[in-house]
Amino acid sequence: MAYTVPKLTDYSEESLVAAAGEVVKQLNDESKAVTDEASWDAYRVRWTGRKNGITTQLNETWLKPAPGASKPRVGALYADLRSQIQRAVDEAKDRYRNVAILGDHARAKGLYPLDISLPGVRRTIGAEHPVMKTWREIVSVFQKLGYSVAEGPVVETDYYNFEALNFPPNHPARDTQDTLFIAGQQSKPQRERLLLRTHTSPVQIRTMEKMRPPIRIVIPGTVHRNDPPDASHSPMFHQIEGLAVDTNITFGDLKGTLDHAMKALFGSSVKTHFRPSFFPFTEPSAELYVTCFICGGSGKRGTDPCRPCKQTGWIEVLGCGMVDPNVFEFVKDNGYDPKKVSGFAFGMGVDRLALLKYGVDDIQLFFQGDVRFLQQFS
Numbered sequence: 193m194a195y196t197v198p199k200l201t202d203y204s205e206e207s208l209v210a211a212a213g214e215v216v217k218q219l220n221d222e223s224k225a226v227t228d229e230a231s232w233d234a235y236r237v238r239w240t241g242r243k244n245g246i247t248t249q250l251n252e253t254w255l256k257p258a259p260g261a262s263k264p265r266v267g268a269l270y271a272d273l274r275s276q277i278q279r280a281v282d283e284a285k286d287r288y289r290n291v292a293i294l295g296d297h298a299r300a301k302g303l304y305p306l307d308i309s310l311p312g313v314r315r316t317i318g319a320e321h322p323v324m325k326t327w328r329e330i331v332s333v334f335q336k337l338g339y340s341v342a343e344g345p346v347v348e349t350d351y352y353n354f355e356a357l358n359f360p361p362n363h364p365a366r367d368t369q370d371t372l373f374i375a376g377q378q379s380k381p382q383r384e385r386l387l388l389r390t391h392t393s394p395v396q397i398r399t400m401e402k403m404r405p406p407i408r409i410v411i412p413g414t415v416h417r418n419d420p421p422d423a424s425h426s427p428m429f430h431q432i433e434g435l436a437v438d439t440n441i442t443f444g445d446l447k448g449t450l451d452h453a454m455k456a457l458f459g460s461s462v463k464t465h466f467r468p469s470f471f472p473f474t475e476p477s478a479e480l481y482v483t484c485f486i487c488g489g490s491g492k493r494g495t496d497p498c499r500p501c502k503q504t505g506w507i508e509v510l511g512c513g514m515v516d517p518n519v520f521e522f523v524k525d526n527g528y529d530p531k532k533v534s535g536f537a538f539g540m541g542v543d544r545l546a547l548l549k550y551g552v553d554d555i556q557l558f559f560q561g562d563v564r565f566l567q568q569f570s
């Protein structure tokens with residue numbers, strides 16, 4: 193007997209999933225019977241026909257009578273089934289047509305042809321990865337402020353990653369970067385040795401070598417550190433660097449710009465807070481904290497302690513500071529006389545912000561490619 197949509201009595205997640213699974217099974221089974229236009233048409237009417245197609249039945253017997261509390265879940269299931277049904281009907285059509293055309297050609301020519309005029313197999317379009325989505329959002333906040341986008345190489349020299357950023361050779365500040373070096377370069381002078389860049393800051397220098405001031409740029413990119421993977425570390429991650437250089441740029445400009453950017457990213461009620469820090473290439477340096485957007489700054493979630501901010505109500509989001517005059521010395525000949533220009537720089541971790549933004553508790557999930565995880569962001 194032909195399948196009809198059963199009434200739902202039990203709205204538990206288990207029964208809903210089982211019932212939806214049965215619909216999909218029927219959908220796929222019946223699609224096997226599609227071999228020509230007539231059988232496809234019957235299939236189409238049965239599943240998508242306005243009057244009493246199964247999609248309509250699902251709406252009438254599942255969605256409409258669903259009790260209030262179960263409505264959102266049944267609604268989501270219904271929407272998902274409806275698009276699966278539509279897709280199955282479309283695919284069944286492509287399939288019987290391809291088979292028919294291929295069959296004709298094959299019979300005529302006695303071989304199995306490649307006909308590039310055939311319609312392609314329809315594939316579902318993927319969704320943007322949460323890290324890339326966050327990356328794009330951050331970049332666009334700064335583009336709206338007039339910043340351009342610059343990029344640089346992931347395999348970098350010691351000179352750009354360290355020396356020109358005021359990390360002198362053998363200076364202990366280099367130890368903070370857990371650098372991955374390319375092997376077998378002992379015979380090269382230190383500044384030419386290659387490494388995987390540990391931050392996007394080398395592109396500050398590369399850009400200032402090419403462009404005279406004033407400049408305002410953001411630099412998104414991949415960076416690597418020798419950190420074993422765990423819930424909050426990954427040997428590969430992403431940063432977005434910013435650099436503004438002009439005459440009379442002050443720490444006030446830095447604060448105003450970053451305060452605006454944080455509000456644009458996390459909502460206008462977010463508060464910012466700067467704490468003194470150290471980076472060799474900025475002076476003074478600071479870390480920027482924002483009020484925890486999970487607990488709103490209270491440090492608590494209901495009666496539980498808020499984990500993302502470790503109950504402090506504040507979350508560190510980036511490092512920043514005024515460009516150190518010693519850095520300008522390396523690009524002085526291109527118009528960056530530290531007596532004439534000043535600037536600020538900042539660098540933020542995209543993955544970390546994506547974790548916070550989406551309430552994900554393990555950074556590894558971003559890089560494992562598990563479709564079940566990624567589908568949740570589509």
Ligand code: PHE
Nearest residue numbers: 391393471511512537538539
């Ligand atoms: N490059 C620094 C880091 O990776 C961040 C930073 C960028 C700090 C620019 C100050 C200015 O930790």
